[in-house]
Amino acid sequence: MRMLQETPQEYDDRFLNAVTRAFDPHSNYMPPMQKEDFDISMRGSLEGIGATLREEDGYIKVVEIIPGSAAARQGELEAEDVILKVAEGEAEPVDVTDSRLRDAVSLIRGKKGTEVRLTVKKHDTSIRIIPIVRDVVQIEETFVKSAILDDPEGPSFGYLRIPSFYRDFQASTSEGGRNCSDDVRDELKALKEAKVAGIVIDLRNNGGGALTDAVNIAGFFIPSGPVVQIKDGRGRLRELDDEDAAVLYNGPLVVLVNQFSASASEILAGALQDYGRAVIVGSEHTHGKGTVQALLDLDRSLRLPGMDKYRPLGALKVTIQKFYRVSGGSTQYRGVTPDIILPDRLAHLESGEKYLDYSLPWDTVAPSDYRRRDHVTAFLPRLQGRSRQRIAADEKWQELQEEAKLARQRSEQTRLSLHIDEVRKEREQVKALAADGHSEGHPEDGEAENGGDKKTWQDELDEDLYAQESLAVLRDILAEKAVTVSTGSGGPYSRGN
Structure with missing residues (x-):
């Protein structure tokens, strides 16, 4: 039918x-x-x-x-x-x-x-x-939102969710058009005014969006300098820079990613990692999309005689460039590897650019001239060790790893029983895993325009294993910085090439 x-x-x-x-x-x-x-x-x-x-x-x-x-x-x-x-x-x-x-x-x-x-x-x-x-x-779930998470035993932290790098290209901000970087700026200012001790940026499941906004947002956390390198089809290389020397937020920063964080998400996470500005936390790697597309509106591009009867014509999206990190590496295929890798229930999925037909190959370019911040680098091994210890001692993380193991076994299974009792048993196992799926921990983004639903989102963050581990990493960073201040060690920047 x-x-x-x-x-x-x-x-x-x-x-x-x-x-x-x-x-x-x-x-x-x-x-x-x-x-x-x-x-x-x-x-x-x-x-x-x-x-x-x-x-x-x-x-x-x-x-x-x-x-x-x-x-x-x-x-x-x-x-x-x-x-x-x-x-x-x-x-x-x-x-x-x-x-x-x-x-x-x-x-x-x-x-x-x-x-x-x-x-x-x-x-x-x-x-x-x-x-x-x-x-x-x-569509509220499109937009940036933030929460202040209070810790009864310590300082409060900010949590900033960026679902996508949205931008209304057809309307200016004075006409009501919104863009991701302006909204992030507003949320960061609000979190600073609340005197949060650190911020988590959640980029999970963020498939990308406007390149401009990824560059702008990176600039909120670093002094002026290159954010990403772009190479076109003729091999010409140029940099997209943060030209504003002002830093909007200079406190402890964690960026949370997963295998569905792609494109502009990888630009932001990669830049903050290369500058040593943030600790990246998440699954083994991000999606691995290192290409830039242009959108051609065919109604505007094709103004030939006799075409009016075929309109609207739609659009053509064309890959025109590859992008590279300021360190010279490409996110194509390989994505961004987090500094702290967490267990992933969906690790068995063949998810990523390298599994897509006709995807472009990985390569590198010369690094940009940039200055890397060393404060995080000095104590990163200790942060990694403490995270491993917490996960090993946490029953919920162990349950998640067991679920991941069973999911991988099912994905590799090549023989299936046709016996009704075995089929029913398999279905019950799948239902049981689905019922426990909250432990995987990504909250729903569907938020209505009222304060009650925002509180619900905060409650969901309390049950989100990945969000809670990111906050634990922030606490570790604060503890390390307290030691650094007391001993007077460490310098702010070193050359990145």
Whole structure:
């Protein structure tokens, strides 16, 4: 049935994608709706009604109403409602039963100020037509957020979550456009005013985004100097610098990563590691994406006679550069190796650039002229040793390592039982692991626009093994710095090449 819903244009889209991906895994053609989704993910907002939907048994069901959204203000649409038809204003309704989710979403989204009418089946099976005037919907889980974590036995610490390096390229900040570096600056200032003793930056599952923001954010923690090196297809090399000598935050810093931290995340983590400015904590390595892409809007680029009837045309994303750390190394394939490596429940997954078809090879360039900070370097072995001791003595970490071992064994299993009792036993084991999955410890990013949910996020951080170990590393750094101050040893910078 779903194959019959494929349009000739969608087959063309697949062909174009096959051609572009033959050059490298990050060059691809974006059809108009995919381009729209990309823009939404980059700016963190969309124009629509503000409802999270899912496809269930051939129906489009409402999962959640986003607080403060157009749907929430209108008040009639509720979670668990089933959307049967969608109409644009007074136009004839379109039946969305057995429609693909993306087709229904394309009908529901629309320009701010326009009306969409939803024919909805309610809990009591009654049918109701609900008119909603579309508005801008802020996707809060896109944006930076912070928390102050109090320690009853010591100082408070700041926790800064960066889900992606977002930037609204189509609107200035005066027009309401947001960007990641401005938001990080604001959160850092707030944490400084709260006099936190150290900060954890959480880059887990951050797949990248705007290169500009990664460079800007690195500059908040280092004096002026190069942040990343860029090489184009002709082999020309240039540096992207932090040109501001001011340092926004100069205190203890830990950066938390995992194997899904990629691209701009690796630029930030790699720069802070090369400068010796932060201790990097996380899984064995990050994703390993060391390439830069440019997005070509085909509606702007192709202004040939007769093209108007084919618009919108979508966009073409093309790999144009490779980036390198200031130390000269590349994150391509190898990623960033943390200073302190933590057990990873998902270590068995073949996740990373090196597993992608047609990915570009690893190479190096000459290091930049930069000055490395030595305060962390001097006592890093002691930090590593204390972290290993904590993990070895912690029952929850041992449980996680056992889960990781079982997950690897299952992934390597080549023979499966067809006996019903064995199948049921296997399912129960999987359910048990899933029930204990909180020990893996990455909190949900879906935060509503009210203080109660933010407190919930803080509570989740208390149960997050990786976050708690990062805070423990911060405490160790403070202890080491106290010893350094009392003995008067150590110097701030050394040459990095």
